[in-house]
Amino acid sequence: MAEAGREPPRFAIRARHIFDGTAMLPANRTTVVVAMGRISAIETSGTKVDGLMPVHDLGEATLLPGLIDAHSHLVFDASDAAAANVQSASDQDLADAMSRRARAMLDHVITTVRDLGDRGFLSLTLRAETATRPAAGPRIVAAGPPITTTGGHCWFLGCEADDAETVTAAVDDHALRGVDVIKVMATGGRMTPTTAPHESQYSLGVLRAAAERAHFHGLPTAAHAHGRQGIHDALAAGFDTLEHASFMTATGMEPDPEIIEAAAVSGTIVSVTLGLLPGVHANPFMESLMPRILAHVKNMADRGVRITLGPDSGINAAKPPTVLPYAVEQFAAAGVGAAAALEAATATAAAACGLDGRAGRIAPGWDADLLAVTGxxxxxxxxxxxxxAVYRAGVRVV
Known part of the structure; x- marks a missing residue:
């Protein structure tokens, strides 16, 4: 494993194929030139690069952008008692565990993670650490504690607010602390037994106030939304991403074609909660719905909704921090195909994270966050x- 600064300031990576974040480049042998942590050039003619430049020849490998987890919770320990454990742990214990999980993600091809709910703004400290030491973990896009109602979904993470005044005050506080994105719990969730996923926690007016205040600060917004009304209101309020969008009811799920069409027309990115560790059974109810969930996700993609992958890693034993590659596999198997699944976890995920132009593509000027696989x-x-191989900011870490 290389440490930050150990790579030469300029070097090349050669591989048989390159998927650039949207498509496979039409070349049989491609070289990517990296300079000072960014991609400076792509050579597809097969000619040799400057002989003075070190070359990492990966042989028959395929080079891709590093994967981007668009919805994770590094504060959760991926156990069936994740909610209870985060409440009993000290800040130092949580910070240490988050650092270990971040490094594990990097080892498993995830070079960026959007952390959509921590405790005590701990993800901001980790963000600073991985920004200065690429080998320490992925780039962190940090939300801090999610904004929820009193006793609402994930209330124990520490940011309860009930009306437009207190919600906008919470947004102001998050912005002052330096978060990258504002996360609001528009509906309840299964992780908090006192809330129901299909029930709304905020009115359209409060959600609109939150989104407008966040945008005033130049911050994107993400809405946790399972129920139909919550999805509708978050979309109408102008949230930038919809998390889950599962259309849960009290007994199952009922996707709404009109809302799906509105999401497609608006260009709003929907972060779908796929990704389960094979052989681990943590949520029988959700497992029973999986065929319908996959059909729903495929339908949204077919109707033009911009899809990214947000596994919600950390919330139970089937979702360790390293689960994203399984979400890619599952999305492809749902019928969208491999290219669309890879784009969802790279180029579209970068857009969801506010990193378009920096991450999720292999192109000149983009950061050299790269993944190579042998097939x-x-x-x-x-x-x-x-x-x-895995490269983070031009440093080979795997």
Missing amino acids: NPLADITAIHQVA
Whole structure:
């Protein structure tokens, strides 16, 4: 494993194929030039690069952008008691555990993570650490504690607010502390037994006040929304991403075609909660709904909704921090195909995280956050697990 600063200021990476975040480049042998942590050039003619430049020749590998987890919770320990454990842990214990989980994500091809709910703004400290030491973990896009109602979903993370005045005050406080995104719990969730996923926690007016205040500060917004009304209101309020958008009811799920069409027309990104560790059974109810969830996700994609992958990693034993590659595999298997699944976890995920132009693509000027796998994931999506190399900000970490 290389430490930050150990790579030469300028070097090249050569691989058989390159998926640039949207498509496979039409070349049989491609070289990417990295300078000072960013991609400076792409050579597809097969000619040799400057002989004075070190070359990492990865042979038959496929080079891709590093994967981006658009919805994670580094504060949760991926156990069936994750909610209870985060309440009993000290800040120092949580910070240490978050650091270990971040490093594990980097080892498993995740070079950026949007943390959509911590305790005590601990993700901001971790963000600073990984920004200065690329080998320490992925780039962190930090929300801080999610804004929720008193006793609402994930209330124990520490930011309860009930009306437009207190919600906008919470947004102001988050902005002052330096978060990258504002997360609001528009509906309840299964992780908090006192709330119901299908029931709204905020009115349209309060959600609109939150979104407008966040945008006033130049911050994007993410709405946790399971129920139909909550999804509708978050979309109408102008939230930038809809998290889950599962259309849960008291007994199952009922997707609404009109809301799906509105999401497609608006260009709002929907972060879908796929990704389960094979062989781990943590939520029988959600497992029973999985065929319908996959059909719903495929339908949204077919109707033009911009989809990214937000596994909600950390919330239970089936969702460790490293689960994202399984979400990519699951999305491809739902019928969208390998290219669309990879784009969802790279280029579209970067847009969801406010990193368009920085991450999620292999292109000149983009950060050199890169993944190499030994096979061709467009031919066989399971190749995403066959890791040959990982680069974070131009530093080889795997």
